Amino acid sequence: xxxxxxxxxxxxxxxxxxxxxxxxxxxxxxxxxxxxxxxxxxxxxxxxxxxxxxxxxxxxxxxxxxxxxxxxxxxxxxxxxxxxxxxxxxxxxxxxxxxxxxxxxxxxxxxxxxxxxxxxxxxxxxxxxxxxxxxxxxxxxxxxxxxxxxxxxx
Amino acid sequence: xxxxxxxxxxxxxxxxxxxxxxxxxxxxxxxxxxxxxxxxxxxxxxxxxxxxxxxxxxxxxxxxxxxxxxxxxxxxxxxxxxxxxxxxxxxxxxxxxxxxxxxxxxxxxxxxxxxxxxxxxxxxxxxxxxxxxxxxxxxxxxxxxxxxxxxxxx
Amino acid sequence: xxxxxxxxxxxxxxxxxxxxxxxxxxxxxxxxxxxxxxxxxxxxxxxxxxxxxxxxxxxxxxxxxxxxxxxxxxxxxxxxxxxxxxxxxxxxxxxxxxxxxxxxxxxxxxxxxxxxxxxxxxxxxxxxxxxxxxxxxxxxxxxxxxxxxxxxxx
Numbered sequence: 001x002x003x004x005x006x007x008x009x010x011x012x013x014x015x016x017x018x019x020x021x022x023x024x025x026x027x028x029x030x031x032x033x034x035x036x037x038x039x040x041x042x043x044x045x046x047x048x049x050x051x052x053x054x055x056x057x058x059x060x061x062x063x064x065x066x067x068x069x070x071x072x073x074x075x076x077x078x079x080x081x082x083x084x085x086x087x088x089x090x091x092x093x094x095x096x097x098x099x100x101x102x103x104x105x106x107x108x109x110x111x112x113x114x115x116x117x118x119x120x121x122x123x124x125x126x127x128x129x130x131x132x133x134x135x136x137x138x139x140x141x142x143x144x145x146x147x148x149x150x151x152x153x154x
Numbered sequence: 155x156x157x158x159x160x161x162x163x164x165x166x167x168x169x170x171x172x173x174x175x176x177x178x179x180x181x182x183x184x185x186x187x188x189x190x191x192x193x194x195x196x197x198x199x200x201x202x203x204x205x206x207x208x209x210x211x212x213x214x215x216x217x218x219x220x221x222x223x224x225x226x227x228x229x230x231x232x233x234x235x236x237x238x239x240x241x242x243x244x245x246x247x248x249x250x251x252x253x254x255x256x257x258x259x260x261x262x263x264x265x266x267x268x269x270x271x272x273x274x275x276x277x278x279x280x281x282x283x284x285x286x287x288x289x290x291x292x293x294x295x296x297x298x299x300x301x302x303x304x305x306x307x308x
Numbered sequence: 309x310x311x312x313x314x315x316x317x318x319x320x321x322x323x324x325x326x327x328x329x330x331x332x333x334x335x336x337x338x339x340x341x342x343x344x345x346x347x348x349x350x351x352x353x354x355x356x357x358x359x360x361x362x363x364x365x366x367x368x369x370x371x372x373x374x375x376x377x378x379x380x381x382x383x384x385x386x387x388x389x390x391x392x393x394x395x396x397x398x399x400x401x402x403x404x405x406x407x408x409x410x411x412x413x414x415x416x417x418x419x420x421x422x423x424x425x426x427x428x429x430x431x432x433x434x435x436x437x438x439x440x441x442x443x444x445x446x447x448x449x450x451x452x453x454x455x456x457x458x459x460x461x462x
Contacts (some may be wrong), residue, residue, distance in 0.1 A: 010327045059282050198317060243388075304458060
């Protein structure tokens with residue numbers, strides 16, 4: 001097995017932090033893609049090289065980077081999360097409905113903060129990567145994502 | 155379902171990276187909140203707009219953003235982590251006690267690095283979000299968290 | 309239990325964003341350490357104080373910070389991930405082989421983005437922390453990691 005090989009280093013001087021908020025309406029448990037909105041934010045902010053920081057302001061939904069090709073993958077990801085946190089596991093916290101505590105567990109495991117590098121003004125996602133808001137509650141919710149670019153201007 | 159709507163973009167020039175270390179004493183397995191300490195750090199650093207980066211320097215504890223209202227949620231999160239990594243799963247690595255390998259698994263799944271946006275000098279957490287250090291070992295430990303603000307001065 | 313104690317705050321002015329890409333060849337399911345390569349990147353970039361942002365451009369592998377001492381820990385982490393996402397769970401998405409959908413689940417749970425603080429030109433990892441690329445596919449793959457330092461020059 002070869003050792004890791006590294007590219008040359010590109011250096012710039014940071015002169016921009018751009019912040020905005022995105023509202024995403026979900027239709028209940030499942031994945032909502034927002035890669036296009038994130039890419040538009042990076043373009044409109046005038047970003048060059050740097051990082052896009054993403055943060056979800058909720059405790060029963062999460063941010064996920066996953067495959068954007070076959071929708072069956074999302075079905076299976078939902079199933080996998082239900083295996084980790086089933087509705088009928090005898091949770092103590094059940095006043096907000098049987099889907100609430102499993103939603104908190106899924107949000108903890110997936111997390112609510114992410115970052116994606118921005119190179120030459122573009123999100124440096126891999127070919128099969130998309131940005132998703134994963135809704136873990138059964139009913140539709142309005143969710144708020146904070147987008148922040150840190151880097152230099154294009 | 156409406157498409158995502160974005161706010162206007164706020165842009166500033168970064169001129170501050172502030173770093174400090176926080177020591178947190180845990181009382182064994184469970185969650186210790188440190189939202190107040192993180193907010194004080196952001197205030198004392200003179201932070202304006204930017205991001206608070208958090209990093210835990212350990213492999214058997216983790217950082218979690220979760221509900222700060224009903225303490226039963228934390229009880230259930232501990233139960234959920236025990237389901238994912240039970241003590242009696244026949245782990246190969248058992249020289250440091252039966253709680254050690256499950257602690258590594260829980261730390262891997264939750265993660266040790268997070269970021270929270272800072273807007274107008276305040277942590278932009280959601281209403282129900284708190285910052286927690288999750289201790290996964292049975293006994294009390296002293297844990298070290300690195301706090302770093304990247305952004306502009308207020 | 310004592311309340312958290314914080315160190316003094318160190319402040320610098322950010323003047324460097326350095327970006328490079330690392331190629332890592334994996335030998336199939338398991339962990340490949342690249343702490344040394346990340347440390348070399350930070351040194352060659354001339355980093356002082358700031359943060360190293362890491363991003364993996366794939367959906368069936370993940371980035372993990374875990375114990376670097378006993379290799380048995382890695383064996384058990386692989387076992388733990390197989391418990392979370394077994395091959396035979398009846399996944400809908402199975403066209404790319406029985407190890408593909410479990411690999412997506414493991415990548416979602418572990419995540420593909422991380423950050424590590426850099427203090428005085430060094431990665432501020434804890435004593436037992438190493439940076440790993442976790443391969444979740446059965447066969448060897450070439451994986452791409454984006455490394456980005458944001459901070460000041462040494």
